[in-house]
Amino acid sequence: MTAETERVDALLAAMTPEEKAGQLGSFWFRPDEPGGDVAPMEGEMTGPQSFEAAIEHGLGHLTRVFGTVPVSVADGVADLRERQTRIQKASRFAIPAIAHEECLTGFTAYGATVYPTPLAWGAAFDPDLVEEVAAAIGRDLRAVGVDQGLAPVLDVVRDYRWGRVEESIGEDPYLVATVATAYVRGLQSTGLVATLKHFAGYSASRSARNHAPVAMGPRELADVLLPPFELAIREGGAGSVMPSYAAVDGAPPTASRTLLTSVLRDEWGFDGTVVSDYWAVPFLRRTHRIAADDDGAGALALAAGVDVELPETVGFAGLAALVRSGAVPEAVLDDAARRVLLQKARLGLLDPDWAPRADDGVDLDSPGNRSLARRLAERSVVLLSNDGTLPLAPGPGRVAVVGTTAVEPRTFLGCYSFPNHVLAKQGGDDLGIAVPTLLDALRVEHAGADVTHAQGAAITGDDRSGFAAAVALAAQADVAIVAVGDLAGLFGRGTSGEGCDAPDLTLPGVQADLVTAVLDTGTPVVLVVVSGRPYALGDLAPRCAAVVQAFFPGEEGGAAIAGVLSGRVDPSGRLPVAVPRTPSSSLPTYRAAPLDQRTDGVSSLDPAPLYPFGHGLSYTTVAYEALTLSASSMPSDGRVDVTVTVRNTGARPAAEIVQLYLTDHVAQTVRPVRELIGYRRVPLAPGDARRVTFTVHADRTSFTGLDLRRVVEPGTFTLAAGRSSEDLPVAAELEVTGRLRVLDGPRVLTTPARVDPAR
Template identity: 55%
Template sequence: MLPWQDPGLAPAERAAALLAEMTLEEKAAQLGSHWHRASDKPVDDEVETHDVAPMEHAFKSHQKTWQQAVVNGMGHLTRTFGTDPVSVPEGLARLASRQADVTAASRFSVPALAHEECLTGFTTLGATVYPAAIAWGATWRPELIREMARAIGEDLAAVGVHQGLSPLFDVVRDYRWGRVEETTGEDPYLVGTVGTAYVQGLQAAGVHATLKHFAGYAASRAGRNHAPISMGRRELEDIILPPFEMAVREGGAKSVMNSYCDIDGVPATSSRWLLTEVLRERWGFEGPVVSDYWSIEFLTKTHRIAQSPAHAAALALRAGLDVELPATGPYGHLRSAIEQGLLDEATVDTAVLRVLTQKAELGLLDEGWEPLQGTDSERDLDSQHNRDVARRVAEESVILLANDGILPLASPGRVAVVGPVWTDVRSYMGCYAFPNHVLSRDGGKETGLEIDRLDDVLPAALGGDVSFAAGCGFTDGTDEQLAEAVELAASADVTIVTVGDIAGMFGIGTSGEGCDVADLRLPGRQGELVEAVLATGTRVVLVLVTGRPYALGEYAGRCAAIVQAFMPGVEGSDVLARVLTGELNPSGRLPIGIPSGHGAQPGTYLAPSLGWFSDGISNLDPRPVFPFGHGISYTSFRLNDAAVSALEIPVDGVVNYSVTVTNTGDRDGSETVQLYLEDPWAEVVRPLKQLIGYAKVDMAAGESRRLTFEVHADRTSFTGTDLQRIVEPGEVLLSAGHSSEDRLDGLAVVLTGERRVVGEGRVLTTPVTFG
């Protein structure tokens, strides 16, 4: 047995032994990858109608053939299951064949690491599509997302996949950005806790998670995909980086992916400050950083800071970016970069050591390793267990925004259902769900899954006279369609208007990667449909199935009820029907605000005084119609008897904040108790309020529970005038609330002592106990 094959040695020790035997070309091969299609035909011959990665056609046109790419081995196999529609046996056969080629080409028989997309479930044919990530945030239930991610990871592991390119830790800064659906919200603590739970669940199944996109991606100017990031160091440190830090320090994340964007002129792809100083030196991350697809080539093609592929490779590798995905491009020029003096081989060695260590951890260097060992050719990727988890995530994510008492629909009489959502179940899925990501390439509506539409389940659920008309499509519609829906609504006692998004890529959709919007009007003619139905005088229940928040100020006071679902996945129809009929008591809470006006307002709730409503300063009011954290249900809750354990604590101390929550209604339900921090006076401008803790509590009718939040002084820290993280002495206010705008009066706690610089390893969470 060779040293690197010995599982008795530490993975890093095994990797170092193998590295010492490799030539430069063999090392470079470990930093590359290949995206293998069914054939290596020229790009013009491929049967595709749109890209599934940025500038895909432009980059893959010069991609090496499989035979060229596999010489000397390979680092990663890109999306063996997720590129084309394949069954589990077909995908396993492809994987085995490609791994056989890789190991045969490697002098040391080192296999490639297989990665796949898995944000809303395994992105492959026939796999369960779970609710979109923005719906995870709406659950406010990290333990449920951990369970979901474990189910996803078990499916990936069962077919030989080693790494999942999920989840996103981007904090939403502009609702117009197309990838809002892929995030878990606009608050760093919510994003961090929910995302970290996903990481823990996926890795508990033996699959390495990948944090993305590091960092700042969601703050692009005007919400345009890949646009520059105009952000100072303080906002980056206090809003953007904390979720990633939590996932590294507390989630033990195994891999990280860079962002496409530049921050103040420096692309994340080539930022040593981000990829080495912050990620590795400050946070202690030891795993590999993989490139977002073709982002190293972006240094030459779009950022234009590298004059050649060798130059781009040197910039990325020196910054700390280890593996090039989805196919080897600039990293095929490492020898040239070294010969030109742009790079030294020691830097290459550092990256290769990380890659080989990861392979050792995953067992890929073990003697006798086989590509299909432990796999299951009969794996059901849409099992009943998966469906149960998907249903429970959907159940806890649906948000009742407003209700004048019309819901639940107990005896609704004649019901009209209009709008495009009920006509196409793909509206329940995000852009990285296989039906929208791959199957939609040919313009069809196939999903490869058994999914009920609303018209399949709602008539039986309501038990009455239910009629359906589309009224319009997601982005189109005729006057005749609109007139038909209005006529149907006018004759009904209640009209359910179903509006929302159809996810896609790069403009082929209303939500998703590259599907950015100029403003927050409902897409296409959907707003016109809502207005026309409201004009009939019929009572309207507005149901939104979306990937981003749309402006509802002009409708909110005129609808009898409003239900918000964020792409609820394969069980969406059943869950929505049960919410509307009252069988299910909705418990979701907003992970993002719902804006009032549709104008281009990028602001979130994390605003200072002058970023909020400023009477006498600006005529524009940025406050949302429904704030971050909002949500009601078919019961009611009261918060009272708030108390703190001390009126003063040292700047490194701990205070407990306790509050009683009571279900004051007549049915069981769940309330999310949210704890906010206010910092009235600080050396830099601070948000008016910021979430620092939360707990979702299941309660029987009439039940009361006492919650205690343990707040370390570190949780009040921020980046000071000298760009150091500090805890500042002085008064802070703690308040529990039902939302960011519905809170109890703040209780003052004074931090005593000297201004404290907070070192690395600070307290990142706020534990909650129940009395």
């Protein structure tokens, strides 16, 4: 027994039910102001009537002291210090609260760096850089007294229309798992607690509607949506988990003992805290209707394994009374309180000399932060097509820049950035940070050229009155850069973001018509899409000289995109989600089963994407010369080395994303046509060659079998490597031999890779 455990057990023995329950609650100072909510149904919810009532017996969490309204660092630090002092004085044990904040695209606070959104992390295929970014975010949070960050999101994209695609890392479980785990490591390296969201199933909501029910069987849940969480817990050591809002096959995760106890704790060994999503506990009564009242909802959530109710105490407000009446066993309350207190002990909150950290002079948008933001943005930009127009020639020339995205800085920022999450609902132009526009960046990048702009059309609406000016400008130019896409917001106040689901995958408003009008001038068009989801480009891309995709690249996005267009930055991003050909709402992701990836006369809908998962071009050529296996077979508990040689055959440097895919020829259940099992970013100078060796364990071939047990099944597999899920020039077959093997405990979850000079 550790000293922390002994201290917590002694506290619990001395606490009343009211004091234990106090550690499971939270409080949010929410201003009474117009402008809309920053959380779902915020205006309909009410917690304790006063802070004094909320902290009478202690408090588990303080909600978003910095992230609710614009406050300076000095004022926020002072406010947090004052609240913690009041919490300590209010109860017998003087235990401070855990202060939590959102941090999905950086610290969601006024004046803090806005990094690229998670979908851009996926596009970068660079976990090491994401870990570095997360560590920078964590340092800023810790400096001002924050203990827990509500990130990352590990939802695997299942339907591109879902508004929260921008918050997700991609459509492949392995990409999501490895990048999210890197973020967890980076954030927690600073002493902060990372929170995995949203456990589990949220991204598969019916018709891509936020909070809609999830119609999914246990096999898909186990093989597609759970693996990222498992890796982030087993290997990332994540300290907290947040259940999702949506009901999975009729069972809301907030009340699911199967998910929160059997899977999370018993199978995976998770020893951190489970915190509810905002108002998810009372939602058990109000939206799911599986409880008769808020107290009943709280009892259900507690029994399932929820430890803390966020953002304020509603369903957990009656727990002490339920314990005293015998309706809730005190041992269940003890288990949750013990986990919260242990986390506080690990954070130092139980130390006798604890005091709030008070660096009220920290720069939340430091030059170092901005440099990191630019590096990640540059690596996330994806060159989808190019007829040789890019990189743009330097020197004199006429460049027409068309589109709102070129001049509206908020179009670079995700919905959980402070400018879009909070400031947008208050009106005005203040972003709290400098966000150079794409037009600004292009004028810097092409100082010798005549760079002019016409808006053409807004992001939303059907106003075409600006088309004529845009067409006239483009007709006189040597090249037209048409920038289109999304403006993130919340609950219908944007075209992407939480509660901003799309009816189909047509570019918002009349932007597609604007692109067509400019194309009709005959001037070469470079289409730049800055968005939170992929949009159907099948009618536009074939007519464009080049197409560039950026997924909300953050405050340094303008410079990153302009650098790619000029050639100052060699494009190296790859698609974490496919780009559809048509706006149809029924397109599968790339890991679909065979019947979902072919037409063959069985359906009038062609599911083939315009650009597949993993696709992305550079300004050079890379050849895949060979793929070899260390052995042609391996036992069902063995491993094999897979080596692929890549060579830069062009005149410019490149960063090739070498991708390794697995195909199972015959299995007892329907399996994907192929699935990503490994990848590696490989820098290549002109003429340079590298050997990339992946070590593939037999566990990486496993899946959930007919009896719902995870198995490694002997048989024939194809291992293929290449540039995308559909461009795989080298491959080899592998036999897995021996008996069927059942995986009951920990398994190999990753495919390590090393890079060596080619011989």
